[in-house]
Amino acid sequence: MINFYDLETLPTNDESVIKDLEKTICPPGNIKKPESITIWMEENKESALAELIANTSFDGLYGRIACIAWCSDDDKILSTSAASPESEAIEMYYEYLSFSQDKHFFLFGFQKTQDQLQRERTMSNHVTPLPAPGVMARNNSVDTPALLPDGSTSIESLPNAFRGEGKVAKPISIEEAGK
Numbered sequence: 001m002i003n004f005y006d007l008e009t010l011p012t013n014d015e016s017v018i019k020d021l022e023k024t025i026c027p028p029g030n031i032k033k034p035e036s037i038t039i040w041m042e043e044n045k046e047s048a049l050a051e052l053i054a055n056t057s058f059d060g061l062y063g064r065i066a067c068i069a070w071c072s073d074d075d076k077i078l079s080t081s082a083a084s085p086e087s088e089a090i091e092m093y094y095e096y097l098s099f100s101q102d103k104h105f106f107l108f109g110f111q112k113t114q115d116q117l118q119r120e121r122t123m124s125n126h127v128t129p130l131p132a133p134g135v136m137a138r139n140n141s142v143d144t145p146a147l148l149p150d151g152s153t154s155i156e157s158l159p160n161a162f163r164g165e166g167k168v169a170k171p172i173s174i175e176e177a178g179k
Contacts, residue, residue, distance in 0.1 A: 005070040005093075008082070011057040012064065021052045068093045 012018065025048045027040040056062035065086045069079035070093065078096060080089035112120075146157035 003070065003072050005068060007068050008066040009057045010064045010066045011053050011055070012062040014062070017056070017062050018049070018053060021056075022049055024052070025049060065089050070096060 022045075025041075025045055027037050027044070031037055031040055057064075067080045067082045067084075068089050069077060071077040080092050145153040145155055148154050
């Protein structure tokens with residue numbers, strides 16, 4: 001099953017956002033004289049603001065959804081109206097997606113929450129990321145494995161090219177190094 005969708009967006013119309021954008025407008029850095037700055041602002045401020053407002057249509061935080069159109073394979077094309085509120089357009093699209101899941105369609109792209117990521121880490125063998133090469137080693141070389149808290153070496157800290165080929169330097173333990 002192949003799903004297609006098209007999303008059309010509009011720039012913000014929120015006055016507080018527009019006022020915040022207006023505060024960010026400044027002349028190019030090569031204009032230094034106060035009278036030149038005033039002239040530039042008089043001539044270019046409105047067009048610069050219009051460009052900033054237009055660019056909010058691509059910003060997920062400030063842009064608005066005008067309409068969404070979608071279809072699966074060769075099915076009928078469905079869409080929301082630009083006259084309907086943004087929330088209704090999103091609800092209609094997600095209702096279709098939940099209906100499509102019955103047809104073995106899966107939506108990709110949901111970001112995992114911090115809680116989900118933490119659970120995955122604690123359920124795996126490595127609670128923290130793998131140690132970097134040379135951690136707690138006498139020299140900071142990629143061919144020197146990291147030392148684990150118990151003093152043993154961590155072969156997982158080496159690149160695959162160095163694992164088990166006799167090219168690995170033997171790290172000196174913390175006790176041997178006198179640290």
